[in-house]
Amino acid sequence: MSADPSSRRGIPDATVARLPEYLRALTGFAERGITSVSSEELAAAAGVRSAKLRKDLSHLGSYGVRGVGYEVDHLAYQISRELGLTQDWPVAIVGMGNLGHALAAYSGFATRGFRVVALLDQDCDLIGQEIAGLPVRPMSALADLVAARGLAIGVIATPAASAQDVCDALVDAGVRSILNFAPCVLAVPDGVDVRKVDLSTELQILAFHEQRKALARGSVLVDGSLRRVASE
Amino acid sequence: MSADPSSRRGIPDATVARLPEYLRALTGFAERGITSVSSEELAAAAGVRSAKLRKDLSHLGSYGVRGVGYEVDHLAYQISRELGLTQDWPVAIVGMGNLGHALAAYSGFATRGFRVVALLDQDCDLIGQEIAGLPVRPMSALADLVAARGLAIGVIATPAASAQDVCDALVDAGVRSILNFAPCVLAVPDGVDVRKVDLSTELQILAFHEQRKALARGSVLVDGSLRRVASE
DNA sequence: TAGATTGTTAATCGATTAACAATC
C-alpha cells in the first residue's frame, strides 16, 4: 500500500457535515469575483467560528497560505474532491407522491454533481407517466439501473409503511447510499449508509425551544398548554 | 420562584433531537396494542442503544419502573409534553414553489401538533390562488397572522436569494422559530432559533461516504473520478 | 425471595475553543 495523499485517514463526521457549507460559501465568493479569503471571512459566511473552520480544513491538508488566506478556487476544488463531487453521482428517486414530485423537479441536485437518472414508483397508474422530463419506472428497473447506469444513491420519498420494502429492494440491487425522507427507522446491513431528513422531527425540535422561550418569558403550562401571564 | 417540575433545567441538545424518534416508536407500539416496553425494546425500535435511551429519558424524569419497563402511553405523554406537543403550533409556509407546494400538501405536519395556518408568497400571480385548501397570501399578512392566529413557526421554502429577506420579515413580525429549506445561512438576532434542512448537503455527505467505500473496495481516483481496478 | 430492568455513576471518546508558534 502506498501512502497516497487521500489515505490520511478519518475526517471527523462533524467536519464532513460542514464541508458542503464551506463549499457553498466559497462558491458565493467566487461568483462575486473574490479570489482570496481569510478563515475569518469564510467562517463568517458559513456561520461558524474561524478556529473551527481552520481545524476542519486542517483535516483535508494544508491549503492556506500563512499571512494571506485561502485561494477561493483552489480550496473549493479541494473540498469538492474530498466530498467526491468532482464526478457525477447517478441518483434514483423512489416514490412519486407530493414530495417525490417536488424532489424530481428540484434543480438543486443537478447543480452539484448529482444526476437524477430515474424516478420509480410501485403504483401501476403512475408508471409510464412523465415527471420533470423523466418517465416513472417500476421497481423492477432497479437492477438494470445499477448495472447499466451505475446508480449509487437512492432517495426514498414513499410513505413510512413501504419505506423498508423499498430500502430492501435498493440494497438488493446494490445501492449502498440512501437518503430517507420517510418518517421511520430503516434497517440496513453493514456497509450501507442511510441519512434521514425528517420534516416533523425538525418542527418538533423547534417546538421544544419555542416552548422553552415562552416559559422563560413568564408563561406557564396549564394542562399542557401555554398560558400568558400578565407581566407586572 | 417555585421549583416546578419542568424547571429541572437543561436537556442536552443531542437528547432533544432524539425525543421525536422515541415518540414515534412509542406511537408505533401503541398502535399495535402494546402497553409496556423495556428500554431494550424501545431502543431497538428507535435505532439506538438502550443505555443511551435510558440516559436520555433520565433527563426528563423517572418515568419507568425497575424490573418492569415503561408504560407506553404515559411515556409518550411525558415526551409530548416536554417537546411542547400537547398544544397546537400555528405554522406558516413561505414560498409556494415545488417544495413549498409539497410541504403545504404534506399531511405529516397535522398529525403531530402542527397546524399550517397560512401559505405566503411574494409573487403577485400566485396570491389568491388556493393550494391544499388554503389561499396564498402576501407577505404583508404576516403581522396579522402573528397577532390574530398566534403564528409561532415559519417555514422558508423560497430560493436562496430571497431567504434572508423572508427571514427578516418573519422576525420583524415576531416569529421566533424558523425552519429553513433554502440552501443558505440565515442571520438572526438572539432569541430566534433556526433549523436548516438541506437536501443537497445530505447528498454531498452521502457522496463522501460512497467515495470512501469505493476507495476501500480498491477503486482509485484519477482526475477526480473513480476508476474500477480489476480485483486479483 | 429471585429475576428483571431501571436510573446513575464513572470512564471514555470525540468535538469545540482559545491561544500561539510557525511562517508567508
Add this chain to the structure above:
DNA sequence: TAGATTGTTAATCGATTAACAATC
C-alpha cells in the same frame, strides 16, 4: 523586517458507553 494569518497544541466541554447498585 513588521504585520497578518495559518495550522497546531492543549484545555475544556459535551456526548456516549459500559457497568452496576437500586429497587420493583
